[in-house]
Amino acid sequence: MAQIALIALLGTGLAGCATTAAGTDGTSTGATENEAPAQPADLVGEWVQSNKKSEESFQSATITADTIEVFWVSDGGNTKALYWSGTFETPTVSGPFSWDSQNDTEKTSGALLASSDPTKTFSFDNDTIRYEVTALGVTTTVELKRQ
Template sequence: MNLRRSAAAGLIAVALAVTGCSAAATPEASSSSAGESPAAAEPTPEQLDLTGEWSWHEAPDPEQTLTATITTDRIEIFWPSFEVGEEGDAFSGTMDSALYWAGSFTPPEPGEDTYTFISVGDTEAMQKSLLASSETEKEFSFANGGISFDLTIQGATKTLTLTRD
């Protein structure tokens, strides 16, 4: 039972850090194509690549930040690791990062530099995580080098923006 209380205390600390910040997290989009003349031979549009490791770099404590792994068509977001229990407790130590979101998505088409997508949650994977979202779908938006999404904890919602590591 002490482990459960310690894990809950750790989650509450991260939740307070997430919901306690009031600064806007989503940067405004800018247009760089205004005034450019069309090229004689249009280059082949590049595929927007979202794959890789991402983090919430605006976290109050850089050691306690959400991280994400994105593959071609899947996104997984994790809560940070945190200490549980007290020294000498049978259940003391470090709790590994916990899954917050796992879901699939359709990758962007070539030529897109902003992209909004709905990720369909992997409910089977998220049911195994005490700290996972209960949503079945989640909207994500990529713009200006960041992926934004809404995170809701106990009725408080904050838009977080992940940036590539």
């Protein structure tokens, strides 16, 4: 008889371990309840090249709700020339993402140092925007950080 009582007690204890904690309204009381869901990155603003070779010559970018403009910057920031003007797609999910920007040829066709590519792929990860630039037959990856 004592063995049956012991088995019943152990069974009840194990069943209690197998259930999840719940609030009085049936919701979980786990630690993740207080964590806010990750939000998509807001890239609107000013960006500057973080992997520049010189303080005198680098690239910068301005992102608005639907456009990205990239500039060649020289003379320590005193001179700017348009390199890219195109579409910007606001991220809809958190984490890394990329987008293909469509060239605004009305703006870039008259800019001597602008890219003539119809599209340019930009990527965002770890607070850094990356894209490739080809000039004079040399291709490099530019990295931009928020200014």
